[in-house]
Amino acid sequence: xxxxxxxxxxxxxxxxxxxxxxxxxxxxxxxxxxxxxxxxxxxxxxxxxxxxxxxxxxxxxxxxxxxxxxxxxxxxxxxxxxxxxxxxxxxxxxxxxxxxxxxxxxxxxxxxxxxxxxxxxxxxxxxxxxxxxxxxxxxxxxxxxxxxxxxxxxxxxxxxxxxxxxxxxxxxxxxxxxxxxxxxxxxxxxxxxxxxxxxxxxxxxxxxxxxxxxxxxxxxxxxxxxxxxxxxxxxxxxxxxxxxxxxxxxxxxxxxxxxxxxxxxxxxxxxxxxxxxxxxxxxxxxxxxxxxxxxxxxxxxxxxxxxxxxxxxxxxxxxxxxxxxxxxxxxx
Amino acid sequence: xxxxxxxxxxxxxxxxxxxxxxxxxxxxxxxxxxxxxxxxxxxxxxxxxxxxxxxxxxxxxxxxxxxxxxxxxxxxxxxxxxxxxxxxxxxxxxxxxxxxxxxxxxxxxxxxxxxxxxxxxxxxxxxxxxxxxxxxxxxxxxxxxxxxxxxxxxxxxxxxxxxxxxxxxxxxxxxxxxxxxxxxxxxxxxxxxxxxxxxxxxxxxxxxxxxxxxxxxxxxxxxxxxxxxxxxxxxxxxxxxxxxxxxxxxxxxxxxxxxxxxxxxxxxxxxxxxxxxxxxxxxxxxxxxxxxxxxxxxxxxxxxxxxxxxxxxxxxxxxxxxxxxxxxxxxxxxxxxxxxxxxxxxxxxxxxxxxxxxxxxxxxxxxxxxxxxxxxxxxxxxxxxxxxxxxxxxxxxxxxxxxxxxxxxxxxxxxxxxxxxxxxxxxxxxxxxxxxxxxxxxxxxxxxxxxxxxxxxxxxxxxxxxxxxxxxxxxxxxxxxxxxxxxxxxxxxxxxxxxxxxxxxxxxxxxxxxxxxxxxxxxxx
Ligand SMILES: Nc1ncnc2c1ncn2[C@@H]1O[C@H](COP(=O)(O)OP(=O)(O)OP(=O)(O)O)[C@@H](O)[C@H]1O
Ligand SMILES: [Mg+2]
Numbered sequence: 001x002x003x004x005x006x007x008x009x010x011x012x013x014x015x016x017x018x019x020x021x022x023x024x025x026x027x028x029x030x031x032x033x034x035x036x037x038x039x040x041x042x043x044x045x046x047x048x049x050x051x052x053x054x055x056x057x058x059x060x061x062x063x064x065x066x067x068x069x070x071x072x073x074x075x076x077x078x079x080x081x082x083x084x085x086x087x088x089x090x091x092x093x094x095x096x097x098x099x100x101x102x103x104x105x106x107x108x109x110x111x112x113x114x115x116x117x118x119x120x121x122x123x124x125x126x127x128x129x130x131x132x133x134x135x136x137x138x139x140x141x142x143x144x145x146x147x148x149x150x151x152x153x154x155x156x157x158x159x160x161x162x163x164x165x166x167x168x169x170x171x172x173x174x175x176x177x178x179x180x181x182x183x184x185x186x187x188x189x190x191x192x193x194x195x196x197x198x199x200x201x202x203x204x205x206x207x208x209x210x211x212x213x214x215x216x217x218x219x220x221x222x223x224x225x226x227x228x229x230x231x232x233x234x235x236x237x238x239x240x241x242x243x244x245x246x247x248x249x250x251x252x253x254x255x256x257x258x259x260x261x262x263x264x265x266x267x268x269x270x271x272x273x274x275x276x277x278x279x280x281x282x283x284x285x286x287x288x289x290x291x292x293x294x295x296x297x298x299x300x301x302x303x304x305x306x307x308x309x310x311x312x313x314x315x316x317x318x319x320x321x322x323x324x325x326x327x328x329x330x331x332x
Numbered sequence: 333x334x335x336x337x338x339x340x341x342x343x344x345x346x347x348x349x350x351x352x353x354x355x356x357x358x359x360x361x362x363x364x365x366x367x368x369x370x371x372x373x374x375x376x377x378x379x380x381x382x383x384x385x386x387x388x389x390x391x392x393x394x395x396x397x398x399x400x401x402x403x404x405x406x407x408x409x410x411x412x413x414x415x416x417x418x419x420x421x422x423x424x425x426x427x428x429x430x431x432x433x434x435x436x437x438x439x440x441x442x443x444x445x446x447x448x449x450x451x452x453x454x455x456x457x458x459x460x461x462x463x464x465x466x467x468x469x470x471x472x473x474x475x476x477x478x479x480x481x482x483x484x485x486x487x488x489x490x491x492x493x494x495x496x497x498x499x500x501x502x503x504x505x506x507x508x509x510x511x512x513x514x515x516x517x518x519x520x521x522x523x524x525x526x527x528x529x530x531x532x533x534x535x536x537x538x539x540x541x542x543x544x545x546x547x548x549x550x551x552x553x554x555x556x557x558x559x560x561x562x563x564x565x566x567x568x569x570x571x572x573x574x575x576x577x578x579x580x581x582x583x584x585x586x587x588x589x590x591x592x593x594x595x596x597x598x599x600x601x602x603x604x605x606x607x608x609x610x611x612x613x614x615x616x617x618x619x620x621x622x623x624x625x626x627x628x629x630x631x632x633x634x635x636x637x638x639x640x641x642x643x644x645x646x647x648x649x650x651x652x653x654x655x656x657x658x659x660x661x662x663x664x665x666x667x668x669x670x671x672x673x674x675x676x677x678x679x680x681x682x683x684x685x686x687x688x689x690x691x692x693x694x695x696x697x698x699x700x701x702x703x704x705x706x707x708x709x710x711x712x713x714x715x716x717x718x719x720x721x722x723x724x725x726x727x728x729x730x731x732x733x734x735x736x737x738x739x740x741x742x743x744x745x746x747x748x749x750x751x752x753x754x755x756x757x758x759x760x761x762x763x764x765x766x767x768x769x770x771x772x773x774x775x776x777x778x779x780x781x782x783x784x785x786x787x788x789x790x791x792x793x794x795x796x797x798x799x800x801x802x803x804x805x806x807x808x809x810x811x812x813x814x815x816x817x818x819x820x821x822x823x824x825x826x827x828x829x830x831x832x833x834x835x836x837x838x839x840x841x842x843x844x845x846x847x848x849x850x851x852x853x854x855x856x857x
Contacts (some may be wrong), residue, residue, distance in 0.1 A: 200465045202458055205447075209455055212444035219406070219442045220456035220507075221430035279446040 030324060031272055031288040035295065042299035049302055056181055062294035063183035064242055064258070068265035069272075069286040070194040071121075071238030074231045076269050079211040079278025080135035082232065083262050084124060085239050087146035090257040092116040093243035094150050097159040097253035106166055113247075114240035120146055121236020122229065129225040135232075143262070150255040160252040173249025183245050190241055195283050203230055211278025267314070268293060271321040292317070355418040357382050357546040358403065358434070358515055363412030365398050367749065369741030372398040374570045375412070380515065385537060385547045387557040387578065390567035390590055391781040392753025393739035396550045397439050399567070400519045403548075404436040405429035430456070435513030437504050439520045439550070439752050439779070440691060443492045450475035450488030453507045478506040483532045497524040497689055498641035505533060516540060517548045520752070522556055523779045524688075526641055526807045534560045552753070552781050554583045566590055591783045599814025600786060601833075602793045606817070607631035609667065610801035611683070611770045613652060616661035621647045622825040625661070629770065629801040634792065636816035637805045639845045644825035645805045646688055649772045653678045653685040665770065679708065684768035686759055688775045688805070694759040697748035701740050702729035704747050704758050709766040732761035737787060752779045760788065764795070771795060772803045777811060789815055809838050821845050 043049045068085050075082045096113030099105035105112075120142070127138045162169045175182050198204035206227045209217040218224050247253040272289035274281025296317060300310045356379035365373040373395045380386050388396045401407045402414065405423035413420045416432055423429045429436070443452045450472045459470040475488035484502050492500060501524045508516060518537075522530040530553075537547060537560050551557060557564055558578060566573040566589040573589050609628045616625040622644045629635045637645040650656045652663060654672040663670055670681045678685070687693035695704055702725040706713050715724035729743035736757045740750055747758055756779055763771065773792075777785045792802060792815065806812050812819055819836050821829040821844040829844040 202460075202464070202466060205451060205455075205458065205466065209444045209447060209451070212446040213442070216442035216444050217455065219404070219426050219436075219438065221427045222456045223425075223427050279444070 030328070031285055031292060031321065034321075035288055035292050038292070038295060038299070042295070042302065046299070046302040049299060052179075054298065054302075056179075056184075058291070058294045058298045059184045060181050061297065062290045063181075063187040064246060064261065065264050065268045065290035065293060066187040066287055067190045067238055067242040067245065068261060069268040069290050070190045070283060071235035072262075072265040072269045073272075073274055073281060073283050073286045074194065074198075074207055075135070075235050076266070076274050076276060077207045077211045077278055077281055078228060078231055079214070080128070080228070080231070081139065081266070081276075082124065082135065082235050083139040084120070084143040084146055085235065085265055086258040086261040087143045087150065088117055088120040088236055088239035089243045089246065089261065090253075090255055090259075091120060091146045091150040092240045093247040093253040093257050094154050094159060094255055096243070097162055097247055098153060100162050100165050100169070101159045104165070107168065109166070110172075110244050113243050114237060117236040117238070117240025117243060118233050119236065121233040121239070124236070125229040125232030128232065129228050147255065147259075150257075154253075154255050156255060158252050158254040162247065162251050162253070170248050170251055172245050173247075173251075183249065186241060186245050190238060191283060191287055197234075198283060203227055207231060208279055211275075211280075213279075264293065267318050271318060273321075273325055275325075289321075354381060356380055356415075357417065359415040359418075360399070360402070360409075361413050361415065363399075363402060363409040363414070365395075365402060365407060366410050369745070370749075371570050373402075373409075373567075376567065376570070376572045377412075378565055378572075378575075380546045380548060382514075382544045382546050383541055384562045385541055385549055385560045387561035387564040388548060388550045388567065389552075389554070389557060389564055389586060390573075391569075391739075392757075392779075392784055393569075393751040394567040394590075394781075395570040396567060397519055397751060398570075400436060400438070400517050400548070400550065403429065403434060403515075403517060404438075405434075430511065430513075433514035434517065435508045435511035435515070436517040437508045437519060437521050439523075441497070441500050441504055443500055443504060443507075445493035446491065448489050448491050449479075449486060449495070449503050452492055452503055453478060453488065453510055455507070457510065474510065475506070478509055479503075481509070481536060482506055482529075496641060496646070498526070498529065501525050502529065509536065513545070515546045515548070519550045520552065520779060521549075522551055522553055524775075527809070529641070530556065531559075552779065552785075554586055554782070557586070558583070568592060587782055590781070598782070598786065599811070600789050600793065601815055602796075604632045604793065604796045606633045607799070610665070611652075611803070612664040612667075613648075614662045614664070616648065616651055616663070617659045618647065618651055618656060619659050620825075621656075622651060625651075625827060627820055627827065629803055631769075631799050631801050632796050633817045634796070634802040634804055634815055636812040636819045637803065637822055638807075638809065638812050638819055638841050639822035641807065643822040643845065645822050646774055647825070648822070649685055649687075649774050649803070649805060652772065653683060679766060679768070682769040683772065684708070684763040684766050684770070685772045686763050686774055686776055688778070690755055690759050694762075695747050695755060698746060700744045700746055701733070701738070701750070701758055702726050702743040705729045705732055705743075705761045705765060708762050712765050712767055728765065729761075732764070736761055736791070737784065753781055753784060756780055757784065757788075760791070764791065769799065770801050770803070772805070774805045775807065776804065777806075777808065785811075809841060812836075812841070813838065 048054055072082060092113045095116040096109040099109040099112055124139055124142055127133060128135050172182050172186065177185050198207065206217065206222055210224055210227065214224065246257060268289035269286045270276060271292055272285025274285060293314060296313060297310055300313060358380040360376060360378040362375050362377055363373055364375055376399065378399065388399065390396055398407065402409055405426045405428050414423060415421065421432060453475045454471050459467040459474065461467045472488050479486050479488065482502055482505060486499060492503060501521065505521055521533060541547060549556065549560060561578040563575055563577050564581065564586065565575045568590060607630055610631045612628045614626045617623055625648050627635065637648060639645055647656065651658055654674045654677055663672060665681045672678045672681060691697065706720060706725045706728060710720045711717065713724040713728040715721055726743050733740060733743060738757045739754050747755055777788055780788060796802065804816060813836055817833050819831045819841065820827045821841055823845055831840065
């Protein structure tokens with residue numbers, strides 16, 4: 001049945017294909033392997049590292065990066081970037097907190113926090129699609145704007161003791177569900193939602209398609225702008241989720257929340273093997289990337305290495321991760 | 333069988349042409365489309381009926397693809413209107429064109445390289461299950477079926493980026509077929525595939541036509557027009573020339589309308605004295621891709637590598653040019669063994685390669701024509717070493733624009749705005765400028781119009797007269813037979829036969845190119 005031409009080429013293609021498959025396995029296992037080796041290394045220096053208490057700590061630290069990383073993976077897969085996530089997080093956190101503190105709202109305020117996050121994401125998306133301005137520029141601007149709005153409406157003051165008005169407010173940050181801290185559960189759920197979207201829905205497919213070749217995707221009749229809007233709104237939602245978690249954990253909200261957190265999220269995505277050019281990457285990789293960053297911070301702290309050195313190490317790890325990824329790509 | 337189908341087709345369309353009572357499915361009325369410095373379409377009208385294949389022919393840059401892009405919602409006309417079933421429509425974007433039932437295979441491939449074949453085929457029309465979930469198994473099953481309809485036994489899980497141009501083209505065609513559109517537009521679908529694959533496509537075109545699909549076909553192979561076309565519309569320099577029924581129109585007539593003059597000789601092979609060995613490869617091997625490739629090319633000689641797509645011809649070129657690493661074998665240039673590990677070293681050894689995929693490998697689309705031409709050999713523009721003043725670039729570019737008849741408003745035009753065929757000419761110019769002694773042409777006339785083809789052959793002759801040697805990879809057998817001094821037939825990574833100019837025939841080449849796999853299949857069956 002098979003035509004002659006295709007048998008010839010199919011065999012030629014098969015070898016290439018095998019090479020690529022091995023490559024993509026390495027793409028997720030590479031970071032995982034570094035995670036394991038690094039953990040063993042730290043363990044050999046500091047035995048406290050391997051206690052369940054410490055790992056709970058690490059997971060809690062990783063949760064924030066992971067939640068933002070889910071949305072950021074979507075954005076970066078489309079070939080975009082979002083620098084405003086830290087600011088969105090702060091703005092949505094203080095919005096909810098203000099309603100609780102000054103207007104006597106209850107748990108419903110959480111929905112407002114999520115809503116404000118989505119709205120900010122939507123605004124980013126609208127400017128990017130309608131204005132046809134590169135995401136880097138747009139979010140560089142809104143990063144300032146959202147942070148400014150957050151500072152303005154709180155007059156730069158922290159809003160504290162939220163549990164005084166809403167006693168249950170801390171459930172998203174400090175309670176445990178079985179052995180798992182709430183932030184870890186929330187991060188895991190965000191990951192599962194993201195994973196299912198990427199794997200099973202049109203949005204998920206188009207995220208890869210747009211990043212791989214935007215023109216081809218548009219020529220295929222896909223209404224690209226809609227999907228980009230959805231992606232940035234989803235990113236905003238992730239910020240809202242992270243805002244709820246963070247303000248719940250700290251029992252307060254402040255306009256300078258999560259400053260610089262966008263860079264951690266981007267780093268988690270990149271360490272996880274997602275290409276900054278878009279079109280290629282995995283959510284699992286991002287999760288590992290987030291864990292890896294948390295493990296490094298935790299390990300260095302346990303070993304009493306100063307925060308300044310931690311910065312240097314993290315920076316080096318980011319470059320190293322991408323370098324390894326480049327070498328892998330060049331081979332396949 | 334072909335005959336009866338063609339008769340049916342020819343019978344159906346004049347009816348459409350003659351009875352004004354039938355409304356065309358699609359009509360362009362007095363449309364114009366201008367770009368900065370170029371009038372791509374000037375007051376052109378065009379109509380298309382259900383159940384006909386309307387062929388669009390014209391030289392490179394005549395405006396064919398522009399017309400297609402108006403119909404697929406990529407450009408909007410500056411003047412004139414588009415009618416569907418007699419009512420004016422506005423095609424705001426590609427999505428709008430698709431909702432009107434217009435499906436297009438564009439001249440430039442439009443696939444997402446990181447995605448697999450199945451996902452590409454269904455992009456934008458994925459089969460869905462309840463709850464907004466993509467039905468992956470239906471998608472891959474459907475993709476496999478579409479490919480088999482085209483007689484392609486390709487696993488739809490393959491990533492597009494690993495496929496050669498021909499299989500990518502077939503993927504693109506399968507993608508257009510999935511839409512089951514009322515209007516199917518094929519812009520040079522056969523440029524990158526072999527005659528056999530084209531025939532497969534045409535049988536499907538026949539089938540769709542019988543089902544009432546209206547089809548627009550663009551091709552520089554006039555045989556394609558004869559094979560499936562019912563009517564042909566000729567464009568020249570953005571202007572409408574004429575619409576004629578294919579029955580009773582000869583290639584000569586078409587060419588005269590396209591070019592505006594008679595074309596005397598299609599393959600201007602000259603008697604050029606053959607000299608010393610310029611390039612000798614011995615036992616070139618890259619495991620799993622090419623095995624034990626040995627041949628010589630002498631100055632003044634054209635050696636063609638023929639064979640089916642996937643036979644490893646381009647891979648030989650890539651190996652010689654230092655793109656892919658070799659597992660074994662030697663390369664000698666003018667008797668001296670050379671080590672070539674990078675394209676730069678190949679160029680230093682006097683080798684030039686015109687790659688088969690001009691957009692990916694041959695051009696920097698964002699840069700102007702002049703920069704692209706000067707890129708590989710800035711020293712040859714006459715500029716002092718290390719410098720490249722704009723004047724030198726432009727002067728050189730103008731020379732080639734004139735000699736190759738590249739249609740561009742200026743040497744400063746970005747290459748991305750040139751028509752497909754003219755982009756190919758820019759690649760040609762770029763490599764001619766290197767003044768290499770050995771030229772490897774991979775599908776040199778792909779997408780080039782009949783008149784320009786002759787120009788390319790003349791240029792080859794000129795190179796030969798100047799003492800160059802040429803290796804030509806071509807899937808167009810008439811071109812191979814017409815221009816090559818010797819022909820190597822490749823199959824599954826090996827050279828399996830050799831012919832000289834006098835003894836080669838189309839049948840002999842094809843039987844060698846295809847034989848082995850045939851036997852394998854029979855054994856397997
Ligand atoms: N986006 C654009 N910007 C500027 N000029 C353009 C653009 N698109 C096409 N052109 C010009 O319009 C003319 C017609 O181009 P078109 O692609 O329609 O030609 P074609 O008939 O399809 O040629 P070919 O046979 O080479 O594919 C050419 O001169 C081309 O350079
Ligand atoms: Mg064209």
